[in-house]
Amino acid sequence: MATTVLSFDSVTKSYGSRRAVDELRFRVEERSVTGLLGANGAGKSTAMKLLLGLATPNGGTITLFGERQGTPGFASAVRRTGSHIELPALYERATARQNIQIQGAAFGIGRRDPRIEAVLETVGLSSRSSDKVKSFSLGMRQRMSLALALVHEPELVVLDEPINGLDPEGVVEMRELIRSLPSRGMTALVSSHVLDEIERTVDQLVIIRDGRLVAEGPIDSIVATTGTIVRVPGGREPAALAALAAAGLAAESAKDGSIHVDTGPQPGSVVSELLAGAEVYPDELRPRTADLESVFLGLTGDDQGEV
Numbered sequence: 001m002a003t004t005v006l007s008f009d010s011v012t013k014s015y016g017s018r019r020a021v022d023e024l025r026f027r028v029e030e031r032s033v034t035g036l037l038g039a040n041g042a043g044k045s046t047a048m049k050l051l052l053g054l055a056t057p058n059g060g061t062i063t064l065f066g067e068r069q070g071t072p073g074f075a076s077a078v079r080r081t082g083s084h085i086e087l088p089a090l091y092e093r094a095t096a097r098q099n100i101q102i103q104g105a106a107f108g109i110g111r112r113d114p115r116i117e118a119v120l121e122t123v124g125l126s127s128r129s130s131d132k133v134k135s136f137s138l139g140m141r142q143r144m145s146l147a148l149a150l151v152h153e154p155e156l157v158v159l160d161e162p163i164n165g166l167d168p169e170g171v172v173e174m175r176e177l178i179r180s181l182p183s184r185g186m187t188a189l190v191s192s193h194v195l196d197e198i199e200r201t202v203d204q205l206v207i208i209r210d211g212r213l214v215a216e217g218p219i220d221s222i223v224a225t226t227g228t229i230v231r232v233p234g235g236r237e238p239a240a241l242a243a244l245a246a247a248g249l250a251a252e253s254a255k256d257g258s259i260h261v262d263t264g265p266q267p268g269s270v271v272s273e274l275l276a277g278a279e280v281y282p283d284e285l286r287p288r289t290a291d292l293e294s295v296f297l298g299l300t301g302d303d304q305g306e307v
């Protein structure tokens with residue numbers, strides 16, 4: 001059974017009369033890559049600040065590595081995390097290596113510790129390690145921020161919009177790096193507006209709306225097969241639709257000439273058998289799956305604003 005690294009139980013956080021997080025519940029399991037998704041203003045950033053001890057909840061319980069928020073052990077638990085929430089205040093006149101050495105010192109890591117060079121290599125900054133940070137682009141600053149989050153080898157890595165400012169090659173590298181974290185003994189919690197990239201990166205999802213949980217679980221179960229797509233020979237579409245309707249299956253014609261069938265829990269072979277009984281023989285039969293974008297929009301609606 002998987003170990004729970006982080007849990008939110010009925011957590012609430014208000015700013016004046018506005019509830020940014022409202023009875024929020026979710027879990028992050030050890031060595032998973034979990035995506036935290038929500039429209040602007042849904043409470044993602046607030047949730048991340050709460051788990052890192054940067055904000056205090058008004059109610060509910062946050063447990064991190066077995067330590068409850070508000071107890072003496074919670075601060076020690078937070079030190080077992082690494083985070084990239086906003087671009088950090090870097091020492092502009094210092095080099096990339098010096099910035100990481102300063103961060104490492106806060107965790108008892110010496111200036112010549114091999115972890116300094118290792119993390120520079122990991123984030124792709126080895127060749128620029130002696131350059132002053134003031135010359136760095138936004139994408140390079142993103143890499144610096146990740147290096148600062150990883151240098152002390154945290155057990156939980158919290159990343160908010162980690163691919164901002166990265167070029168296409170950098171996006172691929174970041175995806176591969178995040179996906180590699182569990183093999184290094186780390187757990188990752190990632191928030192991003194780039195849904196296509198989240199779909200390629202995470203294995204678990206937490207989706208929130210108006211500060212409340214609306215979906216949680218393995219991405220394959222949330223973005224699941226929703227039915228069957230079938231193509232039939234020209235002129236046979238009316239017969240196919242009639243046969244499916246007679247069997248109680250909802251079906252509709254699509255603009256591309258295919259028929260979309262809601263088969264529910266039944267396998268797609270049911271469609272083939274029904275059509276064969278009506279002497280309609282498909283040219284194509286394949287599962288219909290929902291993409292993350294359509295699932296996300298269906299669950300979250302049109303939240304506005306930023307939290």
